[in-house]
Amino acid sequence: MLEATPKEIVDRKALRINPAKTCQPIGAMYAALGIHGCLPHSHGSQGCCAYHRSHLTRHYKEPIMAATSSFTEGSAVFGGGANLRQAFTTMYKLYNPDVIAINTTCLSETIGDDIPTLIRESRESGIIPEDKVVIHANTPSYVGTHIAGWSNMTKAMVTYLSTKTDTAKNQINLIPGYVEPSDTRHLKQMLKTLGVEAVVFPDTSEVVDTPQTGEFHMYPKGGTTVEALRTTGNSLATLALGPEASKAAAVELEKKCQVPYQLLDLPIGIAATDRFVQAVMEVTGVEPPESLVEDRGRLVDIMTDWQQYLYGKRVALSGDPDQLVPVTEFLISCGARPVYVITGTPSRYFETRCKEILQETVPEAIVKADTDLFYLHQLIKNEPVDLLISNVYGKYIARAEDIPLVRFGWPILDRVGHSYFPSVGYRGSMHLLCNIINTLLERKDRDDPDEVFELVL
Amino acid sequence: MNEVIFQERAKQIHRKGDAPFELACNKESLAGAVSQRACVFCGSRVVLYPIADAVHLVHGPIGCAAYTWDIRGALSSGPELHRLSFSTDLQERDVIFGGEKKLTQALHELIDRHHPNAAFVYSTCIVGIIGDDLEGICKKASQEKGIPVIPVMSEGFKGNKRAGYNAACKAMFRLVGTGDTTEISPHSINILGDFNLAGEIWIIREYFERMGIEVVANITGDGRVGDIARAHGAALNVVQCSGATMDLAKMMKEDYDIPFVRVSYFGIEDMAEALYKVAHFFKDDSEILHRAQQIVREELSTLYPQLQKYRQDLQGKKAAIYVGGAFKAFSLVKAFRLLGMEVVMVGSQTGTSEDYRELHEVTDEGTIIVDDSNPLELSAFLKEKDVDIFVGGVKERPIAYKLGLGFCDHNHERKEALEGFVGMLNFAKEVHATVMSPVWRFVPRREIRQ
Numbered sequence: 001m002l003e004a005t006p007k008e009i010v011d012r013k014a015l016r017i018n019p020a021k022t023c024q025p026i027g028a029m030y031a032a033l034g035i036h037g038c039l040p041h042s043h044g045s046q047g048c049c050a051y052h053r054s055h056l057t058r059h060y061k062e063p064i065m066a067a068t069s070s071f072t073e074g075s076a077v078f079g080g081g082a083n084l085r086q087a088f089t090t091m092y093k094l095y096n097p098d099v100i101a102i103n104t105t106c107l108s109e110t111i112g113d114d115i116p117t118l119i120r121e122s123r124e125s126g127i128i129p130e131d132k133v134v135i136h137a138n139t140p141s142y143v144g145t146h147i148a149g150w151s152n153m154t155k156a157m158v159t160y161l162s163t164k165t166d167t168a169k170n171q172i173n174l175i176p177g178y179v180e181p182s183d184t185r186h187l188k189q190m191l192k193t194l195g196v197e198a199v200v201f202p203d204t205s206e207v208v209d210t211p212q213t214g215e216f217h218m219y220p221k222g223g224t225t226v227e228a229l230r231t232t233g234n235s236l237a238t239l240a241l242g243p244e245a246s247k248a249a250a251v252e253l254e255k256k257c258q259v260p261y262q263l264l265d266l267p268i269g270i271a272a273t274d275r276f277v278q279a280v281m282e283v284t285g286v287e288p289p290e291s292l293v294e295d296r297g298r299l300v301d302i303m304t305d306w307q308q309y310l311y312g313k314r315v316a317l318s319g320d321p322d323q324l325v326p327v328t329e330f331l332i333s334c335g336a337r338p339v340y341v342i343t344g345t346p347s348r349y350f351e352t353r354c355k356e357i358l359q360e361t362v363p364e365a366i367v368k369a370d371t372d373l374f375y376l377h378q379l380i381k382n383e384p385v386d387l388l389i390s391n392v393y394g395k396y397i398a399r400a401e402d403i404p405l406v407r408f409g410w411p412i413l414d415r416v417g418h419s420y421f422p423s424v425g426y427r428g429s430m431h432l433l434c435n436i437i438n439t440l441l442e443r444k445d446r447d448d449p450d451e452v453f454e455l456v457l
Numbered sequence: 458m459n460e461v462i463f464q465e466r467a468k469q470i471h472r473k474g475d476a477p478f479e480l481a482c483n484k485e486s487l488a489g490a491v492s493q494r495a496c497v498f499c500g501s502r503v504v505l506y507p508i509a510d511a512v513h514l515v516h517g518p519i520g521c522a523a524y525t526w527d528i529r530g531a532l533s534s535g536p537e538l539h540r541l542s543f544s545t546d547l548q549e550r551d552v553i554f555g556g557e558k559k560l561t562q563a564l565h566e567l568i569d570r571h572h573p574n575a576a577f578v579y580s581t582c583i584v585g586i587i588g589d590d591l592e593g594i595c596k597k598a599s600q601e602k603g604i605p606v607i608p609v610m611s612e613g614f615k616g617n618k619r620a621g622y623n624a625a626c627k628a629m630f631r632l633v634g635t636g637d638t639t640e641i642s643p644h645s646i647n648i649l650g651d652f653n654l655a656g657e658i659w660i661i662r663e664y665f666e667r668m669g670i671e672v673v674a675n676i677t678g679d680g681r682v683g684d685i686a687r688a689h690g691a692a693l694n695v696v697q698c699s700g701a702t703m704d705l706a707k708m709m710k711e712d713y714d715i716p717f718v719r720v721s722y723f724g725i726e727d728m729a730e731a732l733y734k735v736a737h738f739f740k741d742d743s744e745i746l747h748r749a750q751q752i753v754r755e756e757l758s759t760l761y762p763q764l765q766k767y768r769q770d771l772q773g774k775k776a777a778i779y780v781g782g783a784f785k786a787f788s789l790v791k792a793f794r795l796l797g798m799e800v801v802m803v804g805s806q807t808g809t810s811e812d813y814r815e816l817h818e819v820t821d822e823g824t825i826i827v828d829d830s831n832p833l834e835l836s837a838f839l840k841e842k843d844v845d846i847f848v849g850g851v852k853e854r855p856i857a858y859k860l861g862l863g864f865c866d867h868n869h870e871r872k873e874a875l876e877g878f879v880g881m882l883n884f885a886k887e888v889h890a891t892v893m894s895p896v897w898r899f900v901p902r903r904e905i906r907q
């Protein structure tokens with residue numbers, strides 16, 4: 001299917017082929033699902049909303065609920081105000097959500113609907129009941145990507161809800177970044193092990209990974225509650241994981257409620273997780289319990305036991321900036337050589353950090369933001385790699401070039417596990433590393449001729 | 458909560474036996490509803506997408522292209538250009554200053570690299586607002602590159618999926634009539650409204666070919682630009698599906714005087730009827746009907762015995778159907794009946810009042826008929842009717858599973874061919890496998906029931 005990809009790389013100015021990103025609203029919708037009792041609302045035509053729901057459904061294999069303003073030609077001409085008012089009425093009548101989180105779309109952005117004013121008017125006229133929360137984020141897709149959408153919606157949670165009162169709370173805020181529910185669940189577990197009280201937001205665990213009960217719940221049990229979100233203004237500090245996804249909210253929280261923040265890489269791999277634990281210790285004064293130290297030890301044990309299979313391996317990576325930075329660092333710690341690292345999201349953080357990390361050991365590495373998978377494929381055609389780490393869309397390249405693939409990142413539409421097994425923290429890193437090693441060994445077994453095919457590796 | 462839902466939407470829900478049949482449909486979805494419906498662009502995209510030797514360029518911001526990248530298993534026996542995702546990835550400056558230059562450049566880059574036989578350029582919502590002259594740009598590119606470059610006017614807000622089908626048909630109609638028809642047999646057809654999911658059109662084509670009929674163009678499953686260009690040389694259009702390609706058949710009737718017949722390839726009865734309908738059209742050659750009968754006989758003689766064993770297990774189980782177009786619903790109702798199953802709910806996203814009237818006729822007393830439903834409603838019906846299997850699309854699957862029911866994707870994500878005689882067997886197998894799976898025993902709600 002990708003035979004047509006030419007080796008020769010020409011600069012493309014206008015054409016995007018096989019994107020390594022998608023649009024803002026889907027990120028906003030996913031973030032909004034991390035609020036308890038929240039119905040995300042897509043202010044635009046119904047197509048966008050249907051696509052976003054389908055896409056999330058394909059990734060999580062869960063029902064994804066979101067409403068839409070169902071724009072028509074009339075709304076395109078006269079603005080979507082009437083649609084939004086009607087939408088509020090419908091939503092409260094039919095679905096009665098505690099929270100509505102509105103994201104805009106390209107269409108409503110281009111028309112220029114003023115959402116805050118529309119919300120205010122609907123509140124004044126009583127369309128929005130008094131005890132109900134409505135928040136919004138502007139998410140035009142022609143600026144930024146799904147990551148910006150997540151970031152904007154997370155920031156909106158602060159803008160609308162965080163409050164500073166006189167009673168300081170002995171808790172921290174943790175913004176986990178654009179991660180899987182498994183990751184958020186594991187981060188909460190780690191904090192619990194460390195004995196730290198925290199408000200983690202947004203929290204999509206128990207929302208998009210709910211147990212089978214035989215019942216369909218429109219509002220699953222998980223998600224950060226509005227009460228908890230309000231108290232974030234009284235926390236000791238904020239730890240923001242993954243700058244592209246989490247920085248905006250942390251900065252806003254400092255501005256609005258003077259809560260100091262620390263910006264960290266996502267805790268994937270040994271070094272990044274160390275820094276995360278270190279930061280928690282600094283902010284709260286806790287000491288890591290034995291069990292956490294042992295988890296770390298087990299991760300290092302895997303790294304040492306299997307280093308020979310990773311050393312010098314050429315790896316190509318595609319994904320989202322916040323994930324790619326620590327994974328690149330992790331691979332370097334294991335002796336692998338990330339030679340191509342690309343993302344569709346424009347990100348200075350990504351380019352600077354990756355280059356920093358790679359500079360010494362893999363100076364020839366190509367790091368590029370704001371590009372696509374067609375480009376990555378061309379790079380690989382020119383000089384092949386031993387392993388590809390990518391979201392689901394990497395499977396075309398992996399097949400065309402016969403390279404082993406580790407599915408990692410978002411979205412993964414064709415495999416199971418990402419919702420349940422984390423890749424953050426020491427344990428998550430163990431899981432990711434095992435996956436990488438096993439994938440390489442699987443390939444070795446497949447390719448080894450009979451005479452060197454061995455039972456014990 | 459349910460009461461409110463039913464009140465608000467009462468006119469789009471009907472329970473057979475309650476009252477004289479009446480169903481409001483093709484209404485705009487209510488703003489604020491968790492609608493399962495998609496947009497114009499989506500409609501156009503699914504219809505044109507299987508044309509495998511064309512490039513499909515989405516003029517708009519990245520999302521519209523990203524979500525439609527290879528999400529449908531429309532198989533091709535040759536080129537696979539349709540499976541790549543091309544977008545102009547509009548940025549803020551393009552929205553402000555217009556995207557025309559970018560589009561022109563993208564077309565050039567694209568056509569020079571991939572040498573397609575045609576290019577379809579899809580308009581998205583935002584393009585409708587910023588007002589790029591798609592028509593003009595495509596015309597110019599077409600002249601410069603010497604291939605058809607066809608705009609698809611599929612701005613999402615200009616209606617629902619059905620409007621998108623229409624836009625797609627208009628786009629294809631520009632190709633029709635541009636090819637050479639000299640060698641085409643008088644016994645020839647075009648297959649319209651099949652998208653070759655899981656290789657289905659190959660099955661259907663083979664039946665027709667065994668009957669001695671030439672298939673000129675597949676529209677659009679495993680489709681080719683050149684075939685569509687000479688589609689006007691066929692004697693008959695055989696149209697499946699109530700919505701997707703009907704408009705094209707009508708246009709071809711008007712301009713080229715090509716008659717059409719409506720068929721469905723799902724289920725035994727409908728499949729056989731499809732072959733007979735076509736055979737009757739070519740009355741001048743009685744051999745054709747003869748061969749059709751022979752095919753049906755042969756296929757059924759191998760099929761029936763195999764179906765029996767599934768039927769035994771499935772007898773009396775209850776099914777619910779919620780699909781995109783209503784035509785599928787008819788066939789599904791019949792197919793379930795053949796398996797001895799009872800259809801207790803049936804609905805669609807885009808059915809017409811005519812469709813629903815027909816559905817009303819073929820269903821049993823007490824069956825719920827519903828237009829443009831939503832998850833809460835669907836789950837309430839599924840539980841009320843104590844359903845064993847739900848047939849739907851991507852957004853319905855997890856709802857079925859959460860409720861602890863079997864599921865069959867009769868939409869984009871089907872992995873087995875469900876059309877043709879062999880398709881009925883595959884369908885039976887799939888339904889059987891999911892209904893009989895032991896996992897439902899562990900579902901708390903159904904555990905209690907047993």
Ligand code: SF4
Nearest residue numbers: 023048106141520521
């Ligand atoms: S119009 Fe914008 S918001 Fe809607 S799907 Fe396309 S890119 Fe996403």
Ligand code: SF4
Nearest residue numbers: 045047048498582613
């Ligand atoms: S922007 Fe318009 S065309 Fe694109 S997905 Fe949304 S509704 Fe459809």
